[in-house]
Amino acid sequence: NAGVTQTPKFRVLKTGQSMTLLCAQDMNHEYMYWYRQDPGMGLRLIHYSVGEGTTAKGEVPDGYNVSRLKKQNFLLGLESAAPSQTSVYFCASRNAGPTNNEQFFGPGTRLTVL
Amino acid sequence: RKEVEQDPGPFNVPEGATVAFNCTYSNSASQSFFWYRQDCRKEPKLLMSVYSSGNEDGRFTAQLNRASQYISLLIRDSKLSDSATYLCVVNMPAGGFKTIFGAGTRLFVKA
Numbered sequence: 001n002a003g004v005t006q007t008p009k010f011r012v013l014k015t016g017q018s019m020t021l022l023c024a025q026d027m028n029h030e031y032m033y034w035y036r037q038d039p040g041m042g043l044r045l046i047h048y049s050v051g052e053g054t055t056a057k058g059e060v061p062d063g064y065n066v067s068r069l070k071k072q073n074f075l076l077g078l079e080s081a082a083p084s085q086t087s088v089y090f091c092a093s094r095n096a097g098p099t100n101n102e103q104f105f106g107p108g109t110r111l112t113v114l
Numbered sequence: 115r116k117e118v119e120q121d122p123g124p125f126n127v128p129e130g131a132t133v134a135f136n137c138t139y140s141n142s143a144s145q146s147f148f149w150y151r152q153d154c155r156k157e158p159k160l161l162m163s164v165y166s167s168g169n170e171d172g173r174f175t176a177q178l179n180r181a182s183q184y185i186s187l188l189i190r191d192s193k194l195s196d197s198a199t200y201l202c203v204v205n206m207p208a209g210g211f212k213t214i215f216g217a218g219t220r221l222f223v224k225a
Contacts (some may be wrong), residue, residue, distance in 0.1 A: 021212055040217060042118065108155075
């Protein structure tokens with residue numbers, strides 16, 4: 001049971017390049033999330049999904065797209081990277097239902113945009 | 115005003131000390147509360163949920179004060195291994211559940 005995994009762990013991009021971050025979970029969780037974490041700020045929600053085939057915008061969705069084609073995978077795309085997107089990106093998942101609110105996080109992807 | 119606010123610290127304490135963190139939240143309809151721990155360059159992990167009656171897990175005690183809209187975390191007999199950032203997390207009932215993370219309080223425990 002690997003929990004939540006993220007690929008890649010590190011990446012450096014040039015402004016304007018695109019990339020996709022992959023999140024995978026093996027806990028059969030319904031809900032999945034993408035966050036970014038910047039110094040001095042809490043985790044901010046980019047996009048989330050409440051089930052296979054569904055996605056929704058979070059607090060800071062601009063410049064990102066997501067897809068949830070399979071229940072276990074949640075992909076985050078950067079269409080045209082900008083220096084402001086330099087951050088640590090965390091994926092998380094949890095069971096549906098208000099009584100099971102613990103979110104399980106992946107190890108993070110450290111992205112630098114030059 | 116931020117929806118969830120924490121003192122960023124850092125708190126520098128000696129081993130064996132007792133240290134307390136507070137967190138305030140703005141939405142009185144918030145329904146569930148948690149403390150997560152995040153080690154340097156690692157992912158956040160659940161430390162404990164916070165219940166209205168207060169709850170304890172070993173050296174850690176969490177309290178909720180709904181009237182004043184704050185939660186607290188008390189760590190007794192601090193260990194070097196307690197050094198981390200502690201995140202206050204609040205779930206608000208907004209179109210399902212909206213989870214808000216505080217920016218975290220950094221704790222350094224020194225020998």
